[in-house]
Amino acid sequence: MKRKIACICETAFDIDVPESVDLDETPDALNEVMDGTFLSYTCPGCGKIHKPEFPVTIVWPSKSLILEVLPETERGAYYRRKKDGPGSSAVISFPEMAERLAVIRDGLEPVVIEALKYYMLSKAQQNYPDREISMWYQKKEGDLLEFHLHGIREGEVAVSRIPWALYEKNFQDYKKNPRSELFSSLRIRSYISVQNLMRPEELM
Ligand SMILES: [Zn+2]
Structure with missing residues (x-):
């Protein structure tokens, strides 16, 4: 176009x-x-x-x-x-x-990645209540999933690594109960994102 x-x-x-x-x-x-x-x-x-x-x-x-x-x-x-x-x-x-x-x-399940981000971001926002923090999946390396956190410090990226076992645990939870409250609220029609939980004012 x-x-x-x-x-x-x-x-x-x-x-x-x-x-x-x-x-x-x-x-x-x-x-x-x-x-x-x-x-x-x-x-x-x-x-x-x-x-x-x-x-x-x-x-x-x-x-x-x-x-x-x-x-x-x-x-x-x-x-x-x-x-x-x-x-x-x-x-x-x-x-x-x-x-x-x-x-x-990397063969991962998007809604599980967004759920992990939700846990991490909720924690980060308790620690840094005045900051607008976002979190982005980067890559799988060995038994670790690497994420970048933006917004904790001006102009700096913090690296966070989540163990594969934690992903796997959440993946099993998702397979058992894909319509649990958390997994459902991460999804609006076909749009799966932690933003659906972190930015509820947009939904009004
Ligand atoms: Zn120009």
């Missing part, structure tokens, strides 16, 4: 944003998502790199994934909307897209 970017240098330029990207056909796209260069555009006037968020669908047939990626600006509209596309799951914002693709890449 054709879009226009207006740069602060007063250059406006046209870009072509794909409506969907297939990660099996274009494996480089996964690397671009992970290093933050996915769908970034250079201004022909001044060379500034723009990373606008546009809606895009990520398909990953070998992982049975159809991921509808919405811009953060459409969060409220998503909550108000009635239904999602068949077979797809949704994320809101490019950082959530990158995180979800890392979760799927």
Whole structure:
């Protein structure tokens, strides 16, 4: 889809944003998502790199994934909307897209990762009540799952590692009781995110 970017240098330029990207056909796209260069555009006037968020669908047939990626600006509209596309799951914002693709890449269950984040974030917010803290899954390394915490200290990222056994315990809980209160409240239609619990004001 054709879009226009207006740069602060007063250059406006046209870009072509794909409506969907297939990660099996274009494996480089996964690397671009992970290093933050996915769908970034250079201004022909001044060379500034723009990373606008546009809606895009990520398909990953070998992982049975159809991921509808919405811009953060459409969060409220998503909550108000009635239904999602068949077979797809949704994320809101490019950082959530990158995180979800890392979760799927590593063969993990998204709702269990979001549940672990909920426990960790609840604890972090007790310790740092004035901070707006977010937490992002990075990768599995040996018997540890690595997460990054943003917002505890200005401009710093804290690394948190969760033992595999804790993931496994929660995964078993999920398999036994997928509709428990916590797992249900992490999900709004096909959108699974700790944000559904941490930002309840958006749901009004
Ligand atoms: Zn420019």
